[in-house]
Amino acid sequence: MNTLKNFNPIVLLIYFIYVLFISIFSFNPILLISGMLGAVLYCLVVSDKRSLLKSIAACIIILLAVTITNPLFSHNGKTVLFFINDNRVTLEAFVYGAVLGLCITEVILWFKCFNLVFDTERFIFLFGKISPKLALVLSMTLRFIPNFIKSFREINRTQKLISNKRRLKRYLNSFSAVITQAMENSIITSDSMNSRGYGSKKRTFYSRFRFTLSDAGFLIITSVLFVLSVVYKTDFTYYPELIFPSINFLEALGYLSFIILTFIPFIYELKEGIRWKYLISKI
Amino acid sequence: MEIFNIENLSFKYNKSPKYALKNINLKVNSGEFLLLIGQSGCGKTTLLKMLKKELAPLGEKSGEIFYKRKKIEDLSKAESASEIGFILQDPDSQIVTDKVYSELAFGLESLGVDKETIRSKTAEFAAYFGFSDMFDRETNSLSGGEKQLLNLASVMVMNPKVILLDEPVSMLDPIFAVDFIHTLKRINDDFGTTVIIAEHHLSEVYRLCDKVIYLNNGDITAYNSPKEISVDLKNEKIGKTLPAPVRLYNTLNSDLDCPLSVKEGREFLSKLDINSNYNSNLEIKCSGTVLSVRNLWFRYEKHGRDILKGLSLNIKKGEIYALLGENGCGKSTLLNVINGSLKAYKGKIKHNLKLSYLPQNPKNVFVKDTLEDDMKLISNSYKELLSEFGLLDYLKTHPYDLSGGELQRAAICKVLLTKPDILLMDEATKGFDNFAKENLGRILKSLTDRGITVLLVTHDLEFAASFADRCGLLFNGGITSEGITRQFFRENIFYTTSAAKMAKEIIDNAVTVDDIIRCVNG
Numbered sequence: 001m002n003t004l005k006n007f008n009p010i011v012l013l014i015y016f017i018y019v020l021f022i023s024i025f026s027f028n029p030i031l032l033i034s035g036m037l038g039a040v041l042y043c044l045v046v047s048d049k050r051s052l053l054k055s056i057a058a059c060i061i062i063l064l065a066v067t068i069t070n071p072l073f074s075h076n077g078k079t080v081l082f083f084i085n086d087n088r089v090t091l092e093a094f095v096y097g098a099v100l101g102l103c104i105t106e107v108i109l110w111f112k113c114f115n116l117v118f119d120t121e122r123f124i125f126l127f128g129k130i131s132p133k134l135a136l137v138l139s140m141t142l143r144f145i146p147n148f149i150k151s152f153r154e155i156n157r158t159q160k161l162i163s164n165k166r167r168l169k170r171y172l173n174s175f176s177a178v179i180t181q182a183m184e185n186s187i188i189t190s191d192s193m194n195s196r197g198y199g200s201k202k203r204t205f206y207s208r209f210r211f212t213l214s215d216a217g218f219l220i221i222t223s224v225l226f227v228l229s230v231v232y233k234t235d236f237t238y239y240p241e242l243i244f245p246s247i248n249f250l251e252a253l254g255y256l257s258f259i260i261l262t263f264i265p266f267i268y269e270l271k272e273g274i275r276w277k278y279l280i281s282k283i
Numbered sequence: 284m285e286i287f288n289i290e291n292l293s294f295k296y297n298k299s300p301k302y303a304l305k306n307i308n309l310k311v312n313s314g315e316f317l318l319l320i321g322q323s324g325c326g327k328t329t330l331l332k333m334l335k336k337e338l339a340p341l342g343e344k345s346g347e348i349f350y351k352r353k354k355i356e357d358l359s360k361a362e363s364a365s366e367i368g369f370i371l372q373d374p375d376s377q378i379v380t381d382k383v384y385s386e387l388a389f390g391l392e393s394l395g396v397d398k399e400t401i402r403s404k405t406a407e408f409a410a411y412f413g414f415s416d417m418f419d420r421e422t423n424s425l426s427g428g429e430k431q432l433l434n435l436a437s438v439m440v441m442n443p444k445v446i447l448l449d450e451p452v453s454m455l456d457p458i459f460a461v462d463f464i465h466t467l468k469r470i471n472d473d474f475g476t477t478v479i480i481a482e483h484h485l486s487e488v489y490r491l492c493d494k495v496i497y498l499n500n501g502d503i504t505a506y507n508s509p510k511e512i513s514v515d516l517k518n519e520k521i522g523k524t525l526p527a528p529v530r531l532y533n534t535l536n537s538d539l540d541c542p543l544s545v546k547e548g549r550e551f552l553s554k555l556d557i558n559s560n561y562n563s564n565l566e567i568k569c570s571g572t573v574l575s576v577r578n579l580w581f582r583y584e585k586h587g588r589d590i591l592k593g594l595s596l597n598i599k600k601g602e603i604y605a606l607l608g609e610n611g612c613g614k615s616t617l618l619n620v621i622n623g624s625l626k627a628y629k630g631k632i633k634h635n636l637k638l639s640y641l642p643q644n645p646k647n648v649f650v651k652d653t654l655e656d657d658m659k660l661i662s663n664s665y666k667e668l669l670s671e672f673g674l675l676d677y678l679k680t681h682p683y684d685l686s687g688g689e690l691q692r693a694a695i696c697k698v699l700l701t702k703p704d705i706l707l708m709d710e711a712t713k714g715f716d717n718f719a720k721e722n723l724g725r726i727l728k729s730l731t732d733r734g735i736t737v738l739l740v741t742h743d744l745e746f747a748a749s750f751a752d753r754c755g756l757l758f759n760g761g762i763t764s765e766g767i768t769r770q771f772f773r774e775n776i777f778y779t780t781s782a783a784k785m786a787k788e789i790i791d792n793a794v795t796v797d798d799i800i801r802c803v804n805g
Contacts, residue, residue, distance in 0.1 A: 121382065121419070132392065136380070143381040146423055151647075157624050158647045161640045162701060163660050173650035173660075181646060184683060188376035193389075194337040196438065197364025201395035206388040206402065 002046045002116060003272040004265050008215040009122040010129065015218070016114050018226040019262055023106050028236055031229075031258050032102040038262030039109035045269045046116055055112055062108070063101035070097025076239045096238040113265065125207045132205035144182075152178045222264065228257035286445060286477050287311035287334060292346035294329060294501075299342075303329045305501045307346070311479065313444070316471045318488055318509075319481040320521060321498035323686065323716050327481035330498065331447045334479070336363045361394055368438035368446040372714070374430035374454055378422045383414060386422055386433055390441045404440050412436040412466070426610055428459025432466065439470065446470070448480040453714045456610050456742040457486075464488045483716040486781065489526050490543035497521060510541045524717035527781040530796045535803060548785040558802040561792040573736050574598040574621070574638075574705055579630035581613075581620055590616050591627065592760030598705070603727055603737045605751035605768070607744065607778065612757050614740040615643065618707045621738075639703030643710040645694035649682035654693055657682060661700040672696050672726070688719035695726060706730065708739040712746050724750035748772050748780045748794050769794055 004012070023035050036059075043052045070093050072084070077092025120142050128135035156174040163170065232254030237243040247255070292307040303326045311317060319327045332338040333348060336355055348355040350367070358366075371377050380386045387405040396404075409415050412432055417425070425433065431451055438446060448467070452460035464487040471478050482488055489495070495512045497505040497519070505515040509529075516522045517533045525533070528548030532541045535555070542551040575598070581591040590613040598604050608614050619625045621632055622640045642648065651657040655678040658665035669675050672692045677685060685693060691711065698706065712720050720743070727737055727750055741747055747754050748768060755765040756778060764771065772779045772794040776787075779794070786793040793799045 124385075136392075139380040139382070139385055143378070143422060147375075154642065154644070155647045155650070157619075158640065158642045159650060161622055161624070161638075162648060162698060165660065177647070177650040180683065185373070185376040188371060188373055189379060191338055192369075192371060192377040192434075193379055193393075195335055195364065195369040196390035196441070197361055197393040198389075200360035200364055200393060204392050204395050204397060204401070206385070206392055206398055206405070208384065208402075 002269075004042075004046075004268055005117055005119075005122075007218050008209050008211050009118065009125050011211075011215045011219045011222075012117055012122075013126060015222050015264075016110065016117075018222060020107060020110055022226070022229055022233075022258060022261075023103065023110070026233055027099060027103065028234060029099050029102055030255060032099065032106045034255075034259045035106045035262045036102070036109055038259075038264075038266055039106070039113050041263070041266040042113055042269060043109070043116065045266060045273070047112075055109065059105035059108060063098070063105050066101035066104060067094060067097040070094070070100060078241050092238055092240065092242055095242060099236075099238070121208075125209055128205035128207060132203040135205055136203070148178060148182060151181060155181075222261060225257045225261040225264075229254050229261060232257070284313045285310050286313045286351060288349040288352070290347045290349070292333065292344070292348060294333060294340075294342055294344050296329075296340065296342040301501075303342075303501050304333070307501075307503055309496070309503065309506075311445075311477060313477055314471070314475040315477055316468065316491065316493045317477075317479045318485075318492040318495045319479065319498060320483065320485065320495060320524075321481075322521060322718065323483075323688075325498045326501040327498055328449050329501075331369075331449050331479065331481055334445075334447055335367050335369045336360075338369060364390065365394055365441045366444045368441065368443035370431070370434050370438060370446065370448040370451045372450040372453060374427050374434060377434050378430060381421060381423070383420050383422060383425070383433060384409070384418050387414070387437050387440055390437055394441065408436050408440045411439075426459070428455045428462065428610070431455060431459070431463055435463070435466065435470075439476075443476065445477040445479065448478070448482070450482055450714075451480065452482060452484055452488075453716075457744065458609060458742075460484055461487050464491065483524060485524065486526050489529070509543055513541045520718075527796050528785065531782075531785070531799055534796070534800050545781050545784045548781075549789065552785060552789050552799070556804045557790060557799075558804065559790055561786075561790055561798050561802050571600045572597045573600045573636055574634040574738070575632075576621065577631045577633070579617075579620065579627045579632070581616060581625065581627045581630075589760055591620065591630075593630070594757075594761050596755065596762055598736055598738055599753075601731050601734055601736055602752040603731055603739065603750060605747035605754045606738065606740045606757055607742060607747060607754060608740075608757035609742065613760060614757055615709050617757065618709050618738070618740055622707055634705065636704035637702060638705050638707060639698045639701050641694055641698055641706065641708045641711065643713060645690045646683060648694040648697050652681055653679050654682055654685075655679060658697060658700065661697060665696070665700055668696050668699060687714050688722055691715075691719070691723060692726065695730075699730075703735065705736045705738065708737065710741060711739055712741060712743045720746055721749075744772075744778070744780050748783070 019035065023032060040052070040056065071089045074093045074096065075088045075090065077090030079091035080088045081091055082089050124135045124138050127138050152174060155177050156170065159170050159174050165173065232250045234245050234247065234251045234254065236245070287309070289307050289309040292304055293302055294304040295302045307330065319330065321327050329340060332340055334355070336358055337360070350358060378386055379389055384405055387409060388401050391401045391404060409418055414433065414436060417429070422430070422433065452463050455463060467478055467480070468491045470476050480488060489509055492509060495507060495509050496503055497512065497516060505512050507515060513525065513529045513533060516525065522533055523530065526543065528542040528544065528551065531548065532551065539551060539554060542548040576594060576596040579591050579594040580589060582589045594617065606614055606617070616625065618640065620627050622638055649657050651660065654674070658669070666675070672695070674689065674693055674696065677689065682690060682693060711723060715723065724746065730737060751768045753766065754768050754771040755762045766774070769792060772783045773792055782796045782799060783794040786799050790799060790802045793802060
C-alpha cells in the first residue's frame with residue numbers, strides 16, 4: 001500500500017525538495033541519520049524487503065568507502081591518528097568522510113522513496129504543468145520505447161531463424177529494419193493525431209490529480225516544519241577541529257522539526273495502515 | 284437531413300495515370316450506417332479520406348464534397364476534428380499516448396477543452412466502452428481488439444456526428460471483430476451517429492448495415508440495401524466474398540428472400556429440396572510423422588502461469604495443419620517453442636528436418652532496402668523462385684512498399700530460399716482480403732506438392748476450412764480436439780464456419796458453401 005501517492009504530485013515534489021535541500025546543505029550528522037531512518041522506515045512499509053536490503057547494502061559500502069578514502073586525500077585537522085607515507089591521517093578527516101558518506105547515502109535513499117512515489121503518470125503531470133506539449137512528448141516517448149524494443153526483439157528473432165549472418169551483422173540489419181518500421185508507423189500516428197484535432201487550438205492538459213484540502217494541509221505542515229528547521233539550524237565545524245555546538249531550546253525545536261519532516265511519509269503510511277485495520281476489525 | 288453530399292467527385296493521385304475516383308455522386312443521410320465494399324485498390328480508402336479534411340490525399344480533385352451544406356474545405360480544423368471521426372486499420376500505430384485515460388483525453392486536449400469537462404467525458408465513455416477497469420492501464424498492454432476499441436472510444440469522446448472507418452477489423456481476430464462491429468452498431472443506434480465503414484470482413488457488418496456501396500475501379504457500381512444489392516453483386520468478382528448465406532442464395536437462383544444471417548440461412552435451406560448427406564472422403568493422403576511434440580510444458584516466468592500444459596502434437600509429412608484457438612491461448616508461443624526461440628521446461632520436440640518460420644508480421648522477414656538485396660542475404664539463386672511467385676517486377680522495390688498479399692508472397696519466397704522441409708506460419712492471413720487469402724491458400728497447396736509440410740496458426744476459420752488437411756484446437760495449454768478438417772468443423776458447434784453452422788443437422792458433413800451447393804437438388 002502506498003497512500004502517500006494520493007497527495008497532489010506538486011505538493012509531494014515540494015516535500016522532497018525540502019528534505020533534500022536540508023540534507024545536502026546542513027551537513028549535520030544528526031539530521032542525516034534521522035533522514036536515513038525516515039527513508040528506510042518508509043521503504044520498509046511500502047516496498048518489498050528484498051530491494052530495500054539491496055539498497056541498504058549498497059549504502060553501507062558507499063558509506064565505508066567514503067569514510068576510508070576521505071582521510072587519504074584530506075590531511076587537515078588537529079588530531080593526528082597515524083601517518084601513512086609521511087602523510088597525516090586525522091580524526092577530523094575521518095569524521096568529515098563519515099558525514100559525507102551519510103549525506104550521499106541519505107540522498108540515495110530519498111531518491112528511492114521518490115521513485116516509489118513518482119511513477120510516470122506523476123512525472124507527466126509535473127511536465128504538463130510546465131507545457132502540455134512537453135507532457136505529450138514524454139507520454140509518447142514512454143509508449144514508443146517499449147514498443148521499439150519489442151519489435152526489435154521480434155525482428156531479430158525472425159532473422160536469427162532465417163538468415164545465417166553473424167550476430168553483429170544481424171543486429172545491425174534488424175536495427176535498421178526496426179527504424180524503418182517505426183518511421184512507417186509514425187505516419188499513421190500523425191494521421192491519427194491530425195484527425196483528432198492536434199494543433200487546431202491551444203492544447204490543454206488533462207490529469208487525474210486535483211488540489212484538495214488535504215493537499216493544502218500537507219503543504220502547510222511540511223512548509224512550517226521546513227522553515228523551522230532552516231531557521232533554527234545548528235552548524236557543525238569539522239576542520240581544523242571538531243566542534244559540536246551545544247543545544248538549547250530553539251535548536252532542539254529545529255532538530256525536532258526536521259525529524260518530524262523526514263518521518264512524515266512513514267507516520268502517514270502507518271496511520272493509514274492502522275485506520276484500515278481498525279475499519280476491518282469493525283466489520 | 285443529409286450530412287454528406289458528394290457531387291461529381293473525381294480524384295487522381297499526383298503520380299498515377301488513372302483516376303482513383305470517377306465522378307462519384309452520393310448523398311449520406313444523418314444516422315445512416317453505410318458499408319463500402321470493393322476489391323483492394325478500388326478507391327475505398329481514398330473516398331473515405333476525401334471526407335476527412337485533415338487526411339485528404341494530395342492530387343487532382345474535381346467536384347465538391349459538402350458536409351452539412353458547407354464545403355468540406357471551409358470547415359475549421361477544430362470543427363472537422365470534433366464532428367468527423369476517423370478510425371484507421373492498424374490498431375496499434377493509431378494510439379498516441381502511453382495510458383488509456385490519456386489516450387481518451389487526447390482529442391479533447393487538442394481542442395482545448397477544460398480539465399473538468401475532459402474528466403467527465405472520459406469517465407462517461409470509459410464506462411460506455413467497458414474501459415473502467417482498464418482506465419490506468421498502459422496502452423501497450425492491451426490486446427489488438429481492445430486497442431481498436433480504445434481508438435473508437437477516443438474518437439467518440441469528442442461526440443462526432445459521423446465516424447469514418449477504414450477496414451477497422453481486418454487486423455483483429457474474429458471474436459473481437461464481431462464485438463467491434465456490434466459496438467459500432469450500438470453507437471449508431473444509441474446516438475444516431477452516422478457510420479461509414481470500408482471493410483472486407485463482411486460476416487457481421489453486412490447484415491447490420493443500412494446500405495451497401497460497391498466501389499469498382501473508383502466508380503459506384505451498386506448502391507442498395509444488403510438484401511437487394513446481393514443480387515446485383517451476383518456476377519461480380521466481389522460476390523465471392525459476401526457472407527456465406529448470401530453466397531449460397533446467389534448461386535441457387537431462388538425467388539425466396541435473401542438470407543443474411545445464419546438463422547435466416549437455415550430457414551432458407553429448410554425450404555429447399557436437398558440431400559441430407561454430403562458424401563466426402565474422410566481419408567487423408569499423408570502419412571509418416573515429420574514433427575512430433577510430446578508432453579510440452581512452457582511458461583514465460585519462473586513463477587508465472589503455464590502457457591502450454593503437457594501439449595502433444597503430431598504433424599504428418601506433406602500436410603497443411605491448421606492450429607486454431609482464441610487470442611492469447613498460446614498458439615504463437617507454441618510455434619516459437621517448436622522453432623527453438625523459446626525453451627520448454629519439460630517435454631520433447633522431435634524432428635530431423637529443416638524448419639523455417641514466418642512471423643505474424645511479414646515485414647519482420649525483411650531488413651534491406653530492396654527485395655533483391657534481401658533475397659541475396661540468403662542465396663543468389665532467387666530469380667526463378669521470384670518469377671514463379673510473380674514478383675520479378677518488384678526486385679528493386681522496398682519490401683514495405685508491397686501490398687499485403689505481395690509482401691506475404693515475398694516473405695514466403697525468402698523463407699523458401701532456406702530450403703525448409705517444414706514451414707511454421709503465424710497468423711498468415713492477418714489483414715488480407717478474400718482474394719489475397721485464396722491466393723495464399725493456393726500457394727500453400729503448391730508447397731505441399733513440393734513435399735513441404737505446413738503448420739499454420741490462425742483464427743481464420745473459413746481459411747482453415749478451405750485449405751487445411753487437418754485442424755486442431757488449442758485451449759488451456761493443450762490440444763483439446765483434433766481431426767481431419769471436415770470432421771473437425773462438422774463436430775464443433777461454435778468453433779466452426781458459418782456454412783457448417785447453417786448446414787448443421789440439415790446436411791451432414793457440409794462445412795463450406797460449395798459443399799452445401801452440391802447437395803441441393805435441381
